[in-house]
Amino acid sequence: MRENGLPVLVIGGGPGGLEAARTVAALGTPVVLVERRHRLGGTPDAEHYAKLTHHFRDAEEALGELIAAVTSQPLVEVLTRSEVTACEGEVGNFRVAIRTPEGTQERTVGAIIVATGFQHFDPGRETQLYNYYSFPDVVTLSDMEAMLKAHQVVRPSNGQPPERVAFIQCVGSRDRQIGNEFCSKVCCGIASKQAIEIKQQLPNARVFIFYIDMRMYGYWENELYWPAQEQYKVNYVKGIVSEILPKGDRLLIRGEDTTMGRPMEITVDLVVLSVGMEPSSGTRQMARLLGIAQNKYGYIEAGGPSGLDPVATSRPGIFVVGAAARPADLDDTFATAGLAAARAVAVLRQAAVAAD
Amino acid sequence: MSVATWSPTKAGQRYADVAEETKRQLFEEVKSDPRYPDFLYGCYECGICVSACPSARFYDFSPRVIAQALAREDIDRFYEILMEDIWNCAQCFSCVRCPRGNNPGGLVTLMREVAVRHGLEQAQQALQGYSRVIYKIMLKGNQVSPDMLQPDFFPDWGPWVREFSRNMSAWRKAIPVDTLRNVTDAAWRTDEKTLRELYTIWFETGNMEVIREVDEGLYELLVEIMEEELEAAS
Amino acid sequence: MSEKLIPLAELRERKAQPVRPNPEEAPRPDLREELFELEARGELIVQRVPEPYVEVTTKFGRTKKVPIDHLWHHKSCGQCGHIPGYTTSILWLNRQFGIDYVDPTDQTSCTGWNYYASATSNAVAQLLVMCRNFAAAYETGYYPLIHCGTSYGHYKELREQLVHHKELRDQVRRVLDKLGKPLVVPEEIVHYSEWVHVMRHRIAERQVVDMRNITACVHPACHYYKIVAEDAIYDPDIYGGQRTATVTALLQALGINVADYSTWFDCCGFGFRHILVQRDFTRSFAVLRKIEVMKDEANPDMTVTHDTGCVTTLDKSQFAAKAHQRRVGVPVLADSQVAALAMGAHPFRVLQLHWHSTDWRPLLEKLGIDWQRHWAEFEEDLAAIERGEKPGLTWEDAEQPILTR
Numbered sequence: 001m002r003e004n005g006l007p008v009l010v011i012g013g014g015p016g017g018l019e020a021a022r023t024v025a026a027l028g029t030p031v032v033l034v035e036r037r038h039r040l041g042g043t044p045d046a047e048h049y050a051k052l053t054h055h056f057r058d059a060e061e062a063l064g065e066l067i068a069a070v071t072s073q074p075l076v077e078v079l080t081r082s083e084v085t086a087c088e089g090e091v092g093n094f095r096v097a098i099r100t101p102e103g104t105q106e107r108t109v110g111a112i113i114v115a116t117g118f119q120h121f122d123p124g125r126e127t128q129l130y131n132y133y134s135f136p137d138v139v140t141l142s143d144m145e146a147m148l149k150a151h152q153v154v155r156p157s158n159g160q161p162p163e164r165v166a167f168i169q170c171v172g173s174r175d176r177q178i179g180n181e182f183c184s185k186v187c188c189g190i191a192s193k194q195a196i197e198i199k200q201q202l203p204n205a206r207v208f209i210f211y212i213d214m215r216m217y218g219y220w221e222n223e224l225y226w227p228a229q230e231q232y233k234v235n236y237v238k239g240i241v242s243e244i245l246p247k248g249d250r251l252l253i254r255g256e257d258t259t260m261g262r263p264m265e266i267t268v269d270l271v272v273l274s275v276g277m278e279p280s281s282g283t284r285q286m287a288r289l290l291g292i293a294q295n296k297y298g299y300i301e302a303g304g305p306s307g308l309d310p311v312a313t314s315r316p317g318i319f320v321v322g323a324a325a326r327p328a329d330l331d332d333t334f335a336t337a338g339l340a341a342a343r344a345v346a347v348l349r350q351a352a353v354a355a356d
Numbered sequence: 357m358s359v360a361t362w363s364p365t366k367a368g369q370r371y372a373d374v375a376e377e378t379k380r381q382l383f384e385e386v387k388s389d390p391r392y393p394d395f396l397y398g399c400y401e402c403g404i405c406v407s408a409c410p411s412a413r414f415y416d417f418s419p420r421v422i423a424q425a426l427a428r429e430d431i432d433r434f435y436e437i438l439m440e441d442i443w444n445c446a447q448c449f450s451c452v453r454c455p456r457g458n459n460p461g462g463l464v465t466l467m468r469e470v471a472v473r474h475g476l477e478q479a480q481q482a483l484q485g486y487s488r489v490i491y492k493i494m495l496k497g498n499q500v501s502p503d504m505l506q507p508d509f510f511p512d513w514g515p516w517v518r519e520f521s522r523n524m525s526a527w528r529k530a531i532p533v534d535t536l537r538n539v540t541d542a543a544w545r546t547d548e549k550t551l552r553e554l555y556t557i558w559f560e561t562g563n564m565e566v567i568r569e570v571d572e573g574l575y576e577l578l579v580e581i582m583e584e585e586l587e588a589a590s
Numbered sequence: 591m592s593e594k595l596i597p598l599a600e601l602r603e604r605k606a607q608p609v610r611p612n613p614e615e616a617p618r619p620d621l622r623e624e625l626f627e628l629e630a631r632g633e634l635i636v637q638r639v640p641e642p643y644v645e646v647t648t649k650f651g652r653t654k655k656v657p658i659d660h661l662w663h664h665k666s667c668g669q670c671g672h673i674p675g676y677t678t679s680i681l682w683l684n685r686q687f688g689i690d691y692v693d694p695t696d697q698t699s700c701t702g703w704n705y706y707a708s709a710t711s712n713a714v715a716q717l718l719v720m721c722r723n724f725a726a727a728y729e730t731g732y733y734p735l736i737h738c739g740t741s742y743g744h745y746k747e748l749r750e751q752l753v754h755h756k757e758l759r760d761q762v763r764r765v766l767d768k769l770g771k772p773l774v775v776p777e778e779i780v781h782y783s784e785w786v787h788v789m790r791h792r793i794a795e796r797q798v799v800d801m802r803n804i805t806a807c808v809h810p811a812c813h814y815y816k817i818v819a820e821d822a823i824y825d826p827d828i829y830g831g832q833r834t835a836t837v838t839a840l841l842q843a844l845g846i847n848v849a850d851y852s853t854w855f856d857c858c859g860f861g862f863r864h865i866l867v868q869r870d871f872t873r874s875f876a877v878l879r880k881i882e883v884m885k886d887e888a889n890p891d892m893t894v895t896h897d898t899g900c901v902t903t904l905d906k907s908q909f910a911a912k913a914h915q916r917r918v919g920v921p922v923l924a925d926s927q928v929a930a931l932a933m934g935a936h937p938f939r940v941l942q943l944h945w946h947s948t949d950w951r952p953l954l955e956k957l958g959i960d961w962q963r964h965w966a967e968f969e970e971d972l973a974a975i976e977r978g979e980k981p982g983l984t985w986e987d988a989e990q991p992i993l994t995r
Contacts, residue, residue: 133831248887256406264407410879450855489707490708512873512910533693535670550697
């Protein structure tokens with residue numbers, strides 16, 4: 001089937017953007033991939049992810065494979081340190097301006113895939129009293145990923161390995177007072193994964209996870225949750241911690257053990273805040289620039305007229321992938337990337353037919 | 357026993373059980389307060405409220421259980437809470453840290469209002485010894501006054517109370533603030549007109565009827581004084 | 591792709607950034623806008639904050655106007671009745687800065703203490719007590735400054751109820767009409783400790799008592815920052831913007847060493863009714879959860895708070911605990927008392943410390959203040975009053991700082 005010769009523009013070079021670019025190219029259509037950072041990889045690279053929940057694969061290795069598949073593909077033109085600064089036109093014929101280190105280029109593309117992803121919730125805005133900015137030993141999931149990757153799980157205050165680690169779930173999600181009423185989907189799985197990794201590095205440490213609900217979808221139940229409890233003796237406590245305060249040179253955390261029905265206080269060495277997802281600044285920026293609708297949380301509104309199309313935005317010819325539209329795990333991201341790629345290529349072929 | 361009850365109730369132990377219909381009416385009264393939907397959304401049962409609550413440390417008291425019982429419309433549990441627990445709340449509103457936006461302390465306030473309005477025995481018991489304060493607040497518009505600082509009312513505040521009591525008159529003269537100086541039967545000097553406006557508010561909002569349920573004798577005394585004041589002015 | 595990672599250094603750098611919330615992303619609409627809308631519809635009058643005022647930031651990054659001058663002092667019954675030095679110090683500070691103010695007799699207590707203690711009231715009565723006071727202030731043209739933390743929290747929640755429930759508004763208006771008063775709500779509900787906060791640098795400029803050898807623990811009042819949590823002062827320079835800045839900012843401006851402790855966010859245990867009729871709870875909680883923890887972890891020279899109930903609870907609960915060999919003995923002062931003392935106010939004519947139960951003498955001694963001499967001065971005042979030489983103490987007697995530079 002003929003196309004109109006125009007490429008697909010993919011905005012964002014993280015897992016979603018990479019998968020979309022790879023798939024569009026595999027279908028024989030050229031791609032322009034624009035990435036704001038100095039290199040590809042997105043959040044897993046920027047935040048130094050250690051292992052993915054998928055069989056505990058090394059994140060850098062897995063991402064490296066995906067990046068290689070894209071950079072070795074002649075149909076994909078990669079522009080790093082670049083940003084889309086303007087967009088006009090309509091489906092089949094978008095005229096975009098891309099600012100690169102060498103100057104601004106004007107390009108015409110047939111379809112646009114937005115894969116600008118998420119950023120982590122800033123714990124300074126949390127309703128509960130976690131004092132992230134006051135205490136060195138209160139860290140976030142991303143801080144812990146970086147530590148796990150460097151094999152340096154230590155207390156930032158003194159550089160010593162912790163004896164007791166506590167995870168606190170739902171930080172910045174599921175909260176009417178913050179405004180992020182949604183669930184960020186991946187934090188329960190990631191916290192369990194990190195708990196296991198900590199126990200692997202520090203077998204004598206005690207690890208606790210304080211939760212409202214443990215969201216262990218599908219195989220996370222048997223691949224993460226059960227081994228965490230059974231093999232690695234991670235303690236899951238149903239009750240969220242409300243305050244973190246200093247006690248001597250340790251941290252005092254306070255919550256309720258709801259299944260026992262009484263207030264609980266323990267001292268720990270290190271607290272990991274399971275911070276949720278929010279739309280990234282890139283997502284917000286692109287949404288405004290491209291004139292596509294956002295929902296009340298700032299995510300790009302997806303669903304299309306039927307509500308059942310996870311990649312359709314409010315403008316025909318512009319598709320959204322992964323965490324730019326909703327909290328998403330890697331499976332969601334790859335799935336929507338593939339779907340968006342298919343839809344984008346279909347758009348180009350339809351435009352060609354129409355032009356005939 | 358209502359169908360909504362899951363847990364065994366303590367009815368019959370410290371208070372007489374009442375008909376289901378009575379419990380339901382009391383519950384509906386709480387629920388129909390205009391503030392109720394602001395105070396109760398859903399409940400995660402996450403325990404943040406209990407974690408922050410001072411009363412939960414010293415009493416068998418749980419703001420989470422209160423929010424849960426009301427959300428589930430468990431009227432037996434509701435009645436139990438009404439009879440046993442609501443007077444333990446310290447009304448500090450630490451529980452407003454709730455991620456759903458619930459206000460268990462506010463729910464307690466609504467339940468207390470209902471308990472007091474209906475002259476429930478537990479409410480009267482809880483407010484025993486409190487009449488002095490009600491007298492002051494209704495009549496003077498101040499909760500506390502220097503003349504209430506007496507050793508028999510505050511023995512645990514130490515010898516300081518006795519010393520103060522002896523010196524009250526002298527010490528109250530030695531305050532440079534004009535509205536406080538030499539005032540001992542109230543916190544500050546209030547205009548008579550202001551107090552008459554206050555009495556009008558009590559009467560117009562049905563507040564005196566509430567006092568009647570708490571202490572009939574006190575009510576009659578207060579009404580007599582207030583009506584006299586209002587008449588004298590007109 | 592691997593590069594040498596130093597996650598700890600990155601982590602420390604990230605944490606050095608304080609919290610600066612973006613008000614455009616606030617999760618709730620601004621109640622003041624809803625107030626102005628109601629005013630535009632003719633439903634009520636909004637009393638504007640007069641100039642001069644200072645803008646501070648609140649929890650979601652919105653700005654709040656705090657008036658400096660033309661103040662109507664909404665007094666606290668617990669302060670005026672049992673801690674008169676608290677009220678005196680607030681007004682003394684006003685006078686030192688030449689503030690034009692009204693100390694009204696046309697004011698009732700907010701009646702919040704009674705409401706939270708006994709619930710022998712209802713929503714409309716409580717709203718009317720508040721609105722009657724606000725109308726009284728409005729009629730004088732001066733702007734209400736709320737002295738008590740309980741009043742402040744209670745008025746904040748009443749303001750929300752008034753704005754969101756038309757049926758309550760209508761009932762309130764009906765009775766106000768009977769009283770011949772307009773329905774007025776001030777543009778901002780301002781607590782006196784917010785006034786002290788915005789004045790703190792000017793207070794520090796006139797500081798004559800060196801307090802750098804003093805360690806203090808701050809007790810923030812529940813009703814100040816937990817009720818309508820978005821309306822409290824948050825400052826990126828204080829606690830990285832994660833805890834309310836009020837009180838701590840003042841103490842730091844005065845050079846006092848503010849020490850943290852593990853029950854910072856705990857209530858004091860006042861309980862409203864507990865302190866009157868269920869006192870074992872209040873004194874146990876205050877001692878076991880606040881005073882002992884402060885003493886064990888920080889050993890402070892004083893604890894400073896900004897609410898009537900908190901001062902009462904923390905100050906009066908320590909005596910009974912001594913009999914049980916508990917570790918107590920931390921004097922309790924209000925922020926306005928500390929500010930006044932720093933500026934050289936008389937410990938008895940102004941601070942009225944003789945009304946405090948927990949021993950304050952070691953604190954004054956550590957500050958180099960000769961309390962025996964000043965107590966003798968005060969006793970002479972009392973004697974003069976007794977002799978009939980004067981009816982009482984006046985501002986003339988109390989105005990001058992006892993120390994100058």
